[in-house]
Amino acid sequence: MLMISKRGQEMPPSPIRKLVPFAEAAKKKGIKVYHLNIGQPDIETPAPMLDAVRHIDFKVLEYSHSAGNESYRRKLVDYYAQCGIAINHQQIIVTTGGSEAILFGFMACLDPGDEVIIPEPFYANYNGFAVAAGVHVVPITSYIETGFALPAISDFEQSITPRTKAIVICNPNNPTGYLYSREEMETLKAICLKHNLYLFADEAYREFCYEGTHFSAMQLEGVDEHVVLMDTISKRYSACGARIGALVTRNQAVLDAVMKFAQARLSPPGLAQVAAEAAIDLPAHYFDATKEEYRKRRETLVTRLNAMEGVFCPNPGGAFYAIARLPIDDADKFCQWLLEDFSFRNQTVMLAPATGFYGTAGLGKQEVRLAYVLNTTDINAAMDCLEAALKTYNNK
Amino acid sequence: MLMISKRGQEMPPSPIRKLVPFAEAAKKKGIKVYHLNIGQPDIETPAPMLDAVRHIDFKVLEYSHSAGNESYRRKLVDYYAQCGIAINHQQIIVTTGGSEAILFGFMACLDPGDEVIIPEPFYANYNGFAVAAGVHVVPITSYIETGFALPAISDFEQSITPRTKAIVICNPNNPTGYLYSREEMETLKAICLKHNLYLFADEAYREFCYEGTHFSAMQLEGVDEHVVLMDTISKRYSACGARIGALVTRNQAVLDAVMKFAQARLSPPGLAQVAAEAAIDLPAHYFDATKEEYRKRRETLVTRLNAMEGVFCPNPGGAFYAIARLPIDDADKFCQWLLEDFSFRNQTVMLAPATGFYGTAGLGKQEVRLAYVLNTTDINAAMDCLEAALKTYNNK
Numbered sequence: 001m002l003m004i005s006k007r008g009q010e011m012p013p014s015p016i017r018k019l020v021p022f023a024e025a026a027k028k029k030g031i032k033v034y035h036l037n038i039g040q041p042d043i044e045t046p047a048p049m050l051d052a053v054r055h056i057d058f059k060v061l062e063y064s065h066s067a068g069n070e071s072y073r074r075k076l077v078d079y080y081a082q083c084g085i086a087i088n089h090q091q092i093i094v095t096t097g098g099s100e101a102i103l104f105g106f107m108a109c110l111d112p113g114d115e116v117i118i119p120e121p122f123y124a125n126y127n128g129f130a131v132a133a134g135v136h137v138v139p140i141t142s143y144i145e146t147g148f149a150l151p152a153i154s155d156f157e158q159s160i161t162p163r164t165k166a167i168v169i170c171n172p173n174n175p176t177g178y179l180y181s182r183e184e185m186e187t188l189k190a191i192c193l194k195h196n197l198y199l200f201a202d203e204a205y206r207e208f209c210y211e212g213t214h215f216s217a218m219q220l221e222g223v224d225e226h227v228v229l230m231d232t233i234s235k236r237y238s239a240c241g242a243r244i245g246a247l248v249t250r251n252q253a254v255l256d257a258v259m260k261f262a263q264a265r266l267s268p269p270g271l272a273q274v275a276a277e278a279a280i281d282l283p284a285h286y287f288d289a290t291k292e293e294y295r296k297r298r299e300t301l302v303t304r305l306n307a308m309e310g311v312f313c314p315n316p317g318g319a320f321y322a323i324a325r326l327p328i329d330d331a332d333k334f335c336q337w338l339l340e341d342f343s344f345r346n347q348t349v350m351l352a353p354a355t356g357f358y359g360t361a362g363l364g365k366q367e368v369r370l371a372y373v374l375n376t377t378d379i380n381a382a383m384d385c386l387e388a389a390l391k392t393y394n395n396k
Numbered sequence: 397m398l399m400i401s402k403r404g405q406e407m408p409p410s411p412i413r414k415l416v417p418f419a420e421a422a423k424k425k426g427i428k429v430y431h432l433n434i435g436q437p438d439i440e441t442p443a444p445m446l447d448a449v450r451h452i453d454f455k456v457l458e459y460s461h462s463a464g465n466e467s468y469r470r471k472l473v474d475y476y477a478q479c480g481i482a483i484n485h486q487q488i489i490v491t492t493g494g495s496e497a498i499l500f501g502f503m504a505c506l507d508p509g510d511e512v513i514i515p516e517p518f519y520a521n522y523n524g525f526a527v528a529a530g531v532h533v534v535p536i537t538s539y540i541e542t543g544f545a546l547p548a549i550s551d552f553e554q555s556i557t558p559r560t561k562a563i564v565i566c567n568p569n570n571p572t573g574y575l576y577s578r579e580e581m582e583t584l585k586a587i588c589l590k591h592n593l594y595l596f597a598d599e600a601y602r603e604f605c606y607e608g609t610h611f612s613a614m615q616l617e618g619v620d621e622h623v624v625l626m627d628t629i630s631k632r633y634s635a636c637g638a639r640i641g642a643l644v645t646r647n648q649a650v651l652d653a654v655m656k657f658a659q660a661r662l663s664p665p666g667l668a669q670v671a672a673e674a675a676i677d678l679p680a681h682y683f684d685a686t687k688e689e690y691r692k693r694r695e696t697l698v699t700r701l702n703a704m705e706g707v708f709c710p711n712p713g714g715a716f717y718a719i720a721r722l723p724i725d726d727a728d729k730f731c732q733w734l735l736e737d738f739s740f741r742n743q744t745v746m747l748a749p750a751t752g753f754y755g756t757a758g759l760g761k762q763e764v765r766l767a768y769v770l771n772t773t774d775i776n777a778a779m780d781c782l783e784a785a786l787k788t789y790n791n792k
Contacts, residue, residue, distance in 0.1 A: 002592060002621050008504040008653035017462070017659055045457045053667060054450050061441045061637040061671070066413070096492050096639065099661040107528055108404040112508055128660030132503055134530065198398060225398050241457040241666025243492065257404035263413055264524030265495040269665040270637025271449060275457070 011131045015124050015356025022339035023350050031343045034374060034382035037335075037350040039174065039320065041373040043238040043290055045275075052278035053271055064267040067259060068094020068246075072273050075280040076246065082284075083206065085218040085229075091250055093258050094268045094276075098204050098232030098245035099125065105228045105247060106133040108257035109198050110165050116200075117159055118168040119151055121175050121323065121357030121364060123202070126168060138164070139359030144325055144367065147314035148176035150184040156191050166198035167191065169217065172205045175357045175369040176323050177298075177316020182215040189220045199223065202230045205319035207287045210295050212317065224250035235320075237279050238290075242272035294320050297372040297379055304383035305370075308390060320372050323354055327394060331355055331368050334393060344388040347381060407527045411520050411752020418735035419746050427739045430770060430778035433731075433746040435570065437716065437769040439634040439686055441671075448674035449667055460663040463655060464490020464642075468669050471676040472642065478680075479602065481614040481625075487646055489654050490664045490672075494600050494628030494641035495521065501624045501643060502529040504653035505594050506561050512596075513555055514564040515547055517571050517719065517753030517760060519598070522564060534560070535755030540721055540763065543710035544572035546580040552587050562594035563587065565613065568601045571753045571765040572719050573694075573712020578611040585616045595619065598626045601715035603683045606691050608713065620646035631716075633675045634686075638668035690716050693768040693775055700779035701766075704786060716768050719750055723790060727751055727764050730789060740784040743777060 016038055023033050073089035080087055095101040110116060112134030118126055120139035130137045140155045142148040169188060171180045192199045201217030217227045232245035247258055301322060305313040310327030328334045331353035338348050354367030372379060412434055419429050469485035476483055491497040506512060508530030514522055516535035526533045536551045538544040565584060567576045588595045597613030613623045628641035643654055697718060701709040706723030724730045727749035734744050750763030768775060
């Protein structure tokens with residue numbers, strides 16, 4: 001009998017995708033399912049990106065440079081400059097999605113048995129990359145009552161051990177939508193300096209801030225050696241399927257180590273780099289319309305949720321997610337029930353149970369994550385379903 | 397002082413790419429460099445693949461299924477059937493290049509400290525994926541005198557320990573070009589059955605066989621649990637930059653485990669899957685012209701090499717590589733010298749020192765790998781350079 005590896009056994013299945021079979025069964029019964037469960041926006045990928053791909057004129061789809069096409073990296077320098085981030089093209093390694101940037105960062109900076117601190121709830125796939133790298137995730141709880149603000153310094157310091165090597169921060173946050181303030185980022189800087197930790201900053205949703213402005217970890221001063229930015233074009237340009245991201249840092253040793261992992265996998269996707277490069281030339285106002293659309297959706301979603309009896313949803317400052325506390329016993333059971341046993345006007349809604357985003361067992365049982373990736377009409381229809389569902393569920 | 401991880405330090409740099417700065421310097425001096433050092437073919441990517449990309453009509457570049465688009469996987473079933481490999485679409489997980497298939501296979505089947513046996517010389521990036529997975533590569537030497545045939549069973553059995561979990565075979569072989577016979581594949585099967593090992597089969601060059609036919613590890617009977625195929629479209633369709641591969645196995649537990657790693661990174665590249673799917677519809681005779689071209693190149697290369705004094709190059713049965721033994725002291729020094737200090741009619745040739753393909757230190761010092769990815773005119777010019785270089789080098 002051949003065995004799967006221990007890490008293959010420990011690897012967590014996607015908590016978001018485990019309900020997919022129930023959604024498929026509902027659809028087979030003719031029920032319309034509103035997908036608020038996953039961060040796949042319905043926003044159109046900018047036409048100039050797809051047009052650039054339509055007009056490729058090379059004859060051989062060759063390997064690109066392992067760090068990504070130099071022309072693209074040079075353009076990214078301009079993009080980051082506009083975000084207030086000063087770097088050069090040799091400080092950028094283009095990756096296969098933000099996913100690979102996270103994996104490369106973990107691989108190059110952390111060893112098996114090392115610990116990485118992450119405020120929970122957090123993006124569930126950090127668990128997967130941690131298992132792949134043999135690293136232990138140490139969660140520090142943030143709370144819905146404060147809108148999931150950064151936990152207190154004392155919470156971090158109590159969790160730091162000799163094996164702690166890094167903190168991961170996702171800003172604006174998936175799954176909470178929380179936008180960290182400059183003061184909170186400075187707090188993280190102080191912790192990282194004091195305890196000699198890497199600060200891995202996942203800024204996939206940088207453009208989507210609705211209250212205040214984004215302050216990047218790369219804008220912190222005096223921590224050039226510590227900060228490793230994990231980035232992606234997936235959400236920014238609604239190009240999730242492109243699989244183009246970037247690892248950015250001013251730490252030369254990290255760049256050198258990551259480059260060896262990048263060389264082993266040869267190169268990031270070539271066709272998608274053409275689309276990604278075209279994105280840099282989008283007019284500056286491109287994000288205005290998209291942001292305005294998300295802002296409307298957020299308002300619709302949060303207003304509707306807070307109007308429901310027993311529901312609490314803090315207003316998220318960024319990204320396109322919100323976490324709501326519902327008057328339910330068990331979010332996993334409830335989300336499955338929504339798909340399996342419930343419909344309202346032949347419609348239902350698919351949500352992500354928040355339990356999958358907590359590292360601490362037992363947390364998030366009354367919480368769900370909602371991605372406002374549908375238009376306001378659909379969000380309203382989804383909220384009609386949820387409102388009716390909560391009445392039914394609690395009267396069962 | 398922040399530290400790079402141990403695995404980040406141990407990660408080997410690409411032995412092929414380390415000479416790149418010397419090639420760039422030569423070009424800056426106005427010297428033409430013939431690149432026989434890397435498996436980047438000059439063959440045109442089939443027009444229908446690039447045309448399919450030019451005609452994309454979707455508006456949102458969404459995540460695909462984590463296992464790859466079902467439409468593509470179903471078409472791959474037909475492709476494999478034509479290769480004599482019977483599988484269904486649920487036994488295929490589309491990956492980001494063959495690279496990711498190798499990494500996923502190692503991650504899902506092997507634990508840190510486990511050992512994997514690989515006949516050397518072998519594809520150098522196996523080392524990188526092994527370091528990423530914490531796995532030890534145990535090389536078993538194959539020899540130029542036998543054309544790099546499979547080592548004897550006794551060599552395998554002497555290397556098997558309680559930590560041995562798998563054998564990797566690349567067929568046809570990169571870097572040797574050796575095409576394993578059915579008998580040799582049956583030998584591997586017997587070893588894997590007797591010692592309960594996985595058989596990881598890298599068949600990136602399946603189509604390029606010039607003597608005899610390819611016998612896939614997936615055609616072995618009675619080892620469905622053992623065989624994991626790592627595949628890629630990179631070489632088959634000269635689409636290295638697409639980054640589309642596949643992991644194929646009939647072992648359900650491996651599929652389940654790999655699927656979790658696939659979900660963590662969300663999906664393989666979307667645009668490239670469009671190109672890959674179009675490739676399956678290429679006419680059956682597509683490979684005829686390509687194979688004929690490679691066959692001519694091989695003959696030119698091998699004939700020229702063996703006509704040089706003191707040079708021996710076994711005739712490779714497949715892929716588009718050959719390893720030659722040269723009358724030199726040190727392949728690394730020689731290959732660098734070719735770029736740094738030599739030119740012939742203002743031209744020179746870039747080769748890959750074979751040392752980078754051996755796991756055993758000290759082996760391959762008189763050997764180089766040549767990739768016949770240039771047309772015969774260029775190969776002849778490159779051989780003129782090499783012939784002149786050998787005379788000069790040894791009279792220094």
